[in-house]
């Protein structure tokens with residue numbers, strides 16, 4: 426095995442000699458550049474790019490090649506100039522052996538299945554009609570969050586707002602996806618959240634085999650069985666809910682995502698025939714993508730607002746000038762609240778939950794004169810792109826006003842014109858054809874929840890509500906999450922449920 430692997434490596438090195446590859450720091454034998462990566466991927470890549478430049482070529486273990494992209498100018502090359510060439514996702518070790526490992530939408534190769542599902546996502550699952558129809562779910566989940574916060578406020582008790590926000594996004598996503606029960610003894614939303622979290626953790630450990638070269642089976646021996654067991658538990662819940670959907674169904678205007686997918690699945694005339702696993706894998710993608718990320722962004726937003734009372738005050742003034750003092754702010758008010766949108770965008774810029782997105786190059790191409798060989802894995806560090814000093818003034822400061830410079834907030838969607846070039850610089854949802862299809866849903870959930878929390882309460886930091894600042898330490902791991910859940914004291918300003 427060792428002999429075969431080293432021969433393969435030598436052939437690759439010889440082929441690489443003919444190419445003009447991007448800069449690469451000195452590598453160790455076998456490990457390549459693995460030793461340069463710490464527990465927080467986006468931070469390690471950010472550090473490397475400030476030393477070696479915004480386009481880097483790394484070797485992870487004996488065989489994996491990785492192109493690292495870290496500036497707005499380089500991101501524009503990937504997301505815009507060469508969008509089609511970079512529209513694949515990389516394959517990972519053992520995906521064929523994990524349940525629906527190769528059937529997900531997120532990880533799908535750019536091809537017939539991905540194009541079909543993208544259309545279904547944009548026109549049906551996450552389109553304008555479904556967003557409108559699911560508005561009542563978000564309104565109910567926000568109301569039940571406000572009730573719990575009101576109770577803490579009235580008792581002058583601190584609340585774990587971080588945990589509450591995670592619960593809100595999880596409940597809202599599970600109801601939107603499959604009308605699951607979110608309370609009582611069989612709280613399906615909580616069961617699904619725990620299983621999805623565990624299965625993702627184990628799958629990541631199994632995929633680590635990718636950098637172990639000839640020893641890659643080791644990671645599957647260690648974690649493969651556990652990963653399969655956890656995913657099969659999720660599968661069991663889904664099969665039960667699927668059966669309930671087939672037996673009872675929902676009215677046309679109460680359809681959830683599973684109802685829509687079952688119709689697509691059963692349509693013999695559809696352009697692409699989905700399998701049962703395609704449906705379950707897509708719902709898994711939606712749980713993974715839909716819950717944690719919006720919850721994290723809301724925690725960071727509230728933390729920044731507590732730490733910047735002048736911004737909190739300005740936002741509350743905007744809400745009260747638009748909504749008045751007699752009713753709760755609603756999702757339909759958002760277009761009239763530009764400062765709210767700017768606050769949320771500024772949080773997404775500084776704390777993108779998926780700090781690094783991965784792609785794969787489908788064909789040999791060139792970036793700024795450098796060769797990028799076919800099948801190279803690409804890591805675009807969204808964190809670095811959105812702190813690129815070439816396009817963002819004082820990039821590390823929380824300044825929502827920067828999004829108000831253009832006449833509308835929508836004006837700064839994801840590009841800025843600098844020296845006659847349109848640069849893709851605001852990318853919390855990625856960009857191009859593989860960009861996030863859930864951004865409108867995420868904006869609606871985040872904007873309306875933050876507006877309600879700001880309108881109804883004032884906030885004091887810390888476990889006893891007497892600390893000067895919220896601790897902004899970042900946790901380790903793949904996502905950009907807070908190290909400590911946001912615990913704070915709510916002070917009631919307005920009770921929307923009290924009769925006038």
Ligand code: HEM
Nearest residue numbers: 531714715718719779782853854855856859860861863867
């Ligand atoms: C704050 C919330 C969210 C953030 C920051 C976020 C961010 C991202 C990013 C960075 C990507 C990769 C894009 C790329 O490679 O260019 C992505 C992909 C994706 N996201 Fe989101 N997302 C969020 C919420 C959601 C929600 C609510 C859903 C669905 C309910 C969703 C579904 C997806 C899917 C299915 C993909 C894969 C798209 C593809 O490969 O074609 N996301 N998201």
